[in-house]
Amino acid sequence: MSQSLKMKRRDFLTAASASVGFGATVIPGSALGLDGTPPPSERISMGLIGCGSHGAGWNLDRIFNNKDQQVLAVCDVDSKHMNHASQRVEQHYSRTLKSRYSCRTTGDFRELINQKDIDAVCVVTPDHWHTIPALMALKAGKHVISEKPMTLTVDEGRILSDAAKASGKVFQTASENLSVENYARMVELVQAGVLGKIKNIKVLLPPGNRMGNKGNFQEMAPPPELNYEMWQGQAPLAPYCPARVHYNWRWNLAYSGGVLTDWIHHLLALAMLATGTEKTGPVEVEGKGELPDRSSVWNAAPTYNLKYRFANGMTMSIWDDVPGLKFEGTDGWLLCRGWRGPIKPSDPELLKTELPKDKRLKRIRTDGQGGEHMDFTDAIKEGRQAYWPAEVGHRVITVAHIGNIAMSLNRKLQWDPAKEKFVNDPEADAMLSREQRDPWAIRNVDSWINVG
Secondary structure, three states: OOHHHOOOHHHHHHHHOEEEOOOEEEOOHHHHOOOOOOOHHHOEEEEEEOOOHHHHHHHHHHHHOOOOEEEEEEEOOEHHHHHHHHHHHHHHHHHHOOOOOOOEEEOOHHHHHOOOOOOEEEEOOOHHHOHHHHHHHHHOOOEEEEEOOOOOOHHHHHHHHHHHHHHOOOEEEEOHHHHOHHHHHHHHHHHOOOOOOEEEEEEEEOOOOOOOOOOOOOOOOOOOOEOHHHHHOOOOOOOOOHHHOOOHHHHOOOOOOOHHHHHHHHHHHHHHHHOOOOOOOOOEEEEEEOOOOOOOOOOOOOOEEEEEEOOOOOEEEEEEOOOEEEEEEOOEEEEEEOOOOOEEEOOHHHHHOOOOHHHOOOOOOOOOOOHHHHHHHHHHHHOOOOOOOHHHHHHHHHHHHHHHHHHHHOOOEEEEOOOOEEOOOHHHHOOOOOOOOOOOOHHHHHHHOOOO
16 A cells, blocks of 8 residues: 555644644644534545546536535546646645645555545546446445446446445436536426426437547557556557547547447436436437447547437437437427526426425535535435436436447347346347456456455
């Protein structure tokens, strides 16, 4: 175990204190909770796994704005990313706690998770690295907030969702959308039945990238700051090129499912929650897409047009366009077009509907600016589920996974959401999981816990 990860929670006040004169130690009120900040014993000690732009940017900013959370350690296989995040943590807490603050660092998520004083982890890795750290953290007794998409495959999702339920810990699939007022209002109106029976849903997501568009595909030695073998994780080994790694991994099916899996949770989770399908799924899927050669570095579909049918007859279409969400019911429709766009109704009177308190969604403490982190910490303190628990995160991303499979096979598929298998289709079933390269495999997770 690295020495950088040896500090325990009881050492916090010493690390956060300032020495004045000869031996006189002053503990700032901010460190004790005297300024309205919860004292250290009441803060949720966080470990950040994944320090790229979304980890060291969006997620750290959301944690910094949440006084119930405090980052103790950060982890990344890229030392430049890790050091940047560590510097941000130290600067923030040194300023807000008014004393020198030290953030622990490691390039190995297993070291971070095995620290007893870490209460929860925030997983902000590439998609193919979401499941294994989250699963290990749950088994080690930590709460988890993990970026969407929750998993790389359907079978990973079932394993992770079951583990979250068995652990009794809070799991949040990170997406701020339910804390955006327009989206929350839209969901509760549909739930309340103002549109009558929902007949069709339209989910519009942005297009992805295309092969050769602003990518450096030249094979070369990986940069010295990157542990490229570990970065590849469960995926098959492949030569390094800049177009394969940071941010660009989204366009490669070994690491992600393209923009379809990257974006789908934002809007589809709302659609499924509104229609009561967030713990089940469709029964049929078909679709077409622009499919690059599988040998290409960017081989995920940049464009797509998918159609789904649910057991109750409701249909749903997903295609690439300006982001949007539309519910079409027997008594009217509601549309949000553009990211966080205003609600447009078929009849303005629909938006004037007054709902009783028990029909309204709980409002998070922020309008889209970190609602996922606010709800995560509230759920831990209140002993309840987060607003996007693992089962919902799994069911939502399953819709994207089976959509990618349908496009790949170029035929209509029947899906059994109870068994989470295709109906009489072994070829499609074989695509619900993947072989994982050792040692970065789920089968090894238990052996890593409490080691070191």
